[in-house]
Amino acid sequence: MSTQEKTNQSTKKLTTHELTLTALMAAVLCILGPISLVIPVSPVPISLGSLAVYLAVTVLGARLGTLSCVIYLLLGLAGLPVFAGYTGGAQKLLGPTGGYLIGYIFLAAIAGVFIGRDAGAKGKQYALALLGMILGTAVLYFFGTAWLAHTAGMGFYAALGAGVIPFIPGDLAKMIAADLLGTTLRNRLLQAGLLRGRKA
Known part of the structure; x- marks a missing residue:
């Protein structure tokens, strides 16, 4: 095996620190995910789960952020009360x-593509992370709305009004908070050598 192949293989493996951080973010999802508020205009509750996803992907990036979400969903699928x-x-x-x-x-996979994209301009890094979260959330909205319409016997636009429109302001606020806090945490983890990647 060549040196380049060994290097590529090693970069694909998760370090102990990265595994720990992934598990920690999955735990944050399990803590924040169940916290919700039922609103009368929608069958979809206001949940802090999306905030945890925004934070996880901003801190960890695409691969680890997505993995933390998969772990969270598997725990919920197993019956743990984390939804x-x-x-x-x-x-x-x-x-x-x-x-x-x-x-x-x-959401995590799409938003993560934009995390750490521009290591030379801190302001641009924040903007790209926010753009990634917006695009990822748009896909989440579409997928969730289509499923809601199918399972609840609603028209797509009716499901959009019930499952998306009331949540846009709150989700934007969550994105901004996660962008500010998550990027700061990510940079410190990168500086400490606990994550691999580029920092703002």
């Missing part, structure tokens, strides 16, 4: 709001 309202199980993922939960994976 909104302290619920869990396959019936939650297959229910009307399940599309938004599965959408966390798309």
